[in-house]
Amino acid sequence: MEREILMKILELVNKGHKVVFEEDWGGNSITVFIDDSHTHCGIPEGSFNSLVRSLHETLVRGGGLSFW
Numbered sequence: 504m505e506r507e508i509l510m511k512i513l514e515l516v517n518k519g520h521k522v523v524f525e526e527d528w529g530g531n532s533i534t535v536f537i538d539d540s541h542t543h544c545g546i547p548e549g550s551f552n553s554l555v556r557s558l559h560e561t562l563v564r565g566g567g568l569s570f571w
Contacts, residue, residue: 504556504559505555506554507559507563508555508558508559508562508563509561511562511563512562515537515562519559520537520538521536521537521538522535522536523535523536523570524536525542527544527545527547528543528547529547530545530546530547530548530549531545531546531547531548531549531550531551531553532544532545532546532547532549532554533545533554533558535558535561535562536557542561544557544558545558
């Protein structure tokens, strides 16, 4: 799963997209920006594994709250 996440980030960057990670609500959460769109991944009180699953769902499977 982690490998697929990194491969997707690499794919996006190689296609000219700007990929940025910023703080979110703390804990195991993060905000992911791709170009001018963003989404929130993970849950502050959740586990690190839930953050990884959330990143995978967003980047690899195309889910997310507010995404491209």
